[in-house]
Amino acid sequence: SEVKIGAICKHPLKTANIVLDKKLKVPLKITDDNKLTGEIKLMKDGIYSFEMLDKNEKLASDSNPLSIKIIKDLDPQITIIDPKKDLSVSEKDSVKLEYESSDDFGLKEISLHYNINDLKEIDIILNSFKDKQKTFKNTYQWDLNPLGLKSGDKVAYHLKVKDNDTVSGPKNSDSQIYHLEVYSYKEKHKEIIDLQATLSQEMSNLLSDEL
Numbered sequence: 010s011e012v013k014i015g016a017i018c019k020h021p022l023k024t025a026n027i028v029l030d031k032k033l034k035v036p037l038k039i040t041d042d043n044k045l046t047g048e049i050k051l052m053k054d055g056i057y058s059f060e061m062l063d064k065n066e067k068l069a070s071d072s073n074p075l076s077i078k079i080i081k082d083l084d085p086q087i088t089i090i091d092p093k094k095d096l097s098v099s100e101k102d103s104v105k106l107e108y109e110s111s112d113d114f115g116l117k118e119i120s121l122h123y124n125i126n127d128l129k130e131i132d133i134i135l136n137s138f139k140d141k142q143k144t145f146k147n148t149y150q151w152d153l154n155p156l157g158l159k160s161g162d163k164v165a166y167h168l169k170v171k172d173n174d175t176v177s178g179p180k181n182s183d184s185q186i187y188h189l190e191v192y193s194y195k196e197k198h199k200e201i202i203d204l205q206a207t208l209s210q211e212m213s214n215l216l217s218d219e220l
Contacts, residue, residue: 011176016045016059024062030055031074050176054079082177085112087119087170087184095188100158104151104189110170115141117173121149122183123166125156132169141173153189160193 014027014037025037025045037047045059058071091107098104110119119136135149158164168184 012049012051014045014047014049018043018045018061021064022061023064023066026060028058028060028070028074029077031058034060051077051079052177082172082174082180083113084180085114085116085170085172085182086110087168087182089168089184089187092187093185095190097190097192098153100156100160100162100191100193101154103153106149106151106168107147108149108168108184109144109146110168111144112170112172113143115143115173116145117171117179119145119147119171120169121151121166122169123164125158125162125164127163127165135168138173153191158191160191162191164189164191 016037018025021043022039022045025039026034027037027047027049028034029049035047035049037045039045049057055077056074057077058074060068060070062068087108087110089106089108092104096104106121108119110116116136116138118134118138121133121135122130124130136145136147138145153164156164165186165188167186170182172180174180
């Protein structure tokens with residue numbers, strides 16, 4: 010984690026440091042009004058103290074160092090809210106994906122990953138984040154027409170999220186995997202026309218019997 014340090018000294022200083030674990034010294038910036046500022050990167054638990062040299066070359070340091078407790082960075086979370094089930098679709102359909110994501114450190118990127126008939130996985134970046142946004146909810150209208158799907162094809166898909174942890178390294182998480190089974194739009198249309206014709210014939214037969 011990156012930690013910003015801020016302090017105020019009562020007396021003018023020449024130099025000031027943060028001392029980590031009694032050995033690593035990190036210089037602090039000193040402003041004209043004796044404010045101390047700086048940043049340190051922490052990877053593990055430890056202790057720290059201030060070490061200061063005043064204008065008279067007198068060195069002073071904390072007699073009681075303070076403790077540092079690192080809280081582990083959690084993995085980011087990504088969930089498909091809707092549809093939360095496998096679907097039967099035509100090759101010309103579009104699927105509306107509603108999803109939400111969160112991370113305690115901050116989100117970096119959300120992407121859609123899919124494969125057709127267990128072949129090469131393809132990814133589409135849905136969202137990118139510059140600021141340390143911790144929660145996000147959105148929808149994506151996934152147009153299936155450009156995929157060139159055919160009747161009988163099966164599509165497996167999920168969402169992936171990356172956090173922006175630049176200290177210990179980005180972490181990834183995946184949503185649950187869902188599936189799309191493709192039927193032919195033309196064949197389905199023909200089935201409906203045939204069904205309508207059959208129902209119409211049956212109704213005509215019933216009317217004929219009554220007459």
